[in-house]
Amino acid sequence: MIQDPRKILVVDDSPANLEILSDLMSGEYEVLCSLSGSEGLELALAEQPDLILLDVMMPFMDGYEVCRRLKGNPVTSEIPVIFVTALNHPEDEARGLELGAIDYVTKPINFPIVHARIRNHLARRRMESLLLERTVLLDREVAAHLDAREQLELLNRELKARVVHEVSKNRLKDQALMVNDKLASVGQLAAGVAHEINNPLGFICGNLGVLLKNFGKLTEFDTLRQEHATLLPLAERERCAEERKSLDIDYILEDSIEILTESLSGAERITKIVRDLRNFSRVDTPVKEMVSLSECMESTLNVCLSELQHVSIRQEYEPTPGILCYAGDLNQALLNMLINAGQAVKQPGEITLKCWSDERNVYASVSDTGCGIAEKFRERIFEPFFTTRDVGQGAGLGLSVAHQIVQAHGGVIQVASEVGVGTTFTLAFPLNDTSKEMIP
């Protein structure tokens, strides 16, 4: 709060002048008096008066020097100075004003005029102080406002970034869910087809087996019949032999058995594929079940063998405890890694599947001698939609789906890779979700 300025310092070497001025103002102001320039400077510093009335002609230090020193010191430079002097040449006044005085009054003093000027200067000083105070307050408010605005902008930016992050996270989640749903429907479809094929396949295999047996019997009978043909008259025998030759009976019997044997082994292969397909998708068991990791790997491998014809496959399965899992999902994860491995290996190459366990985990790994993964991509391969394949070649979902599935089973998935040497994906499932029994 600005006080009304009322403290005046009078510096004059004449005690009579000091008395007069002091008498004149003491009713209205607090008057400080000094008889010398040096004492006046000290008082000004110590008391911070609101106005200084300064005589010019004083011994040791004249008023001009006092004014110069007052204006040169930041503590006193703002105190208004009025020269009160007998020097009435315009050059003297100009010199005083140039030194920074705000006014110049000549003696003999006209008291009403001096009084009025003092009042005006003090009023101006008050206004200046007020202005200064307001400016400081305003500056503070502006600074606070800018600060608040900056904080608001920062918050706004953070909020926007968070919204964008959440939106894209949710979008990715939705898309991943969609993909999972799609995979589940593909699995269901595959299992449905496998189921439908299974019945006719059963009687095809059965019938082929019966036919093969029948042909065996027919061949046996034919051999016997040929042995007995020697008993026929020569003409009859020759006619039979000719007829046999023209009908190609030897060839038919031999070839039919070969055809039937091949067909039966083909049908048996289809049976195995169908069984693997059903094992792979496990739609008929949508609950957790205890499975052997090596069995899962084997049936998954069989489902995608056609994609891996260009590589040699090694399987090194140690007996491990069974793991409690959604087998269809687990197979899907393994399939995604196997397909990636197949895509990474250019001829000649190898894929190795392993299973093993220690006292904490059950492990499965898929290694390939393929192109490897560059370090800059390694951190991103589990992100949904991250792919290095050409447009239309890969959706970038295989590993993110595998990652989700493994995580959902409390497991972890790790990758080790060297460009030009190969890649190994290792899955580890904690033993607490496993059976105690070792499954070969």
Ligand SMILES: Nc1ncnc2c1ncn2[C@@H]1O[C@H](COP(=O)(O)OP(=O)(O)OP(=O)(O)O)[C@@H](O)[C@H]1O
């Ligand atoms: N065994 C591997 N060897 C080399 N690179 C691999 C291997 N497995 C994955 N990658 C890299 O990781 C990326 C992501 O794999 P992911 O299976 O998620 O997607 P994708 O194979 O590109 O497409 P999608 O599986 O959806 O068809 C691949 O594009 C590839 O660059």
Ligand SMILES: [Mg+2]
């Ligand atoms: Mg893939």
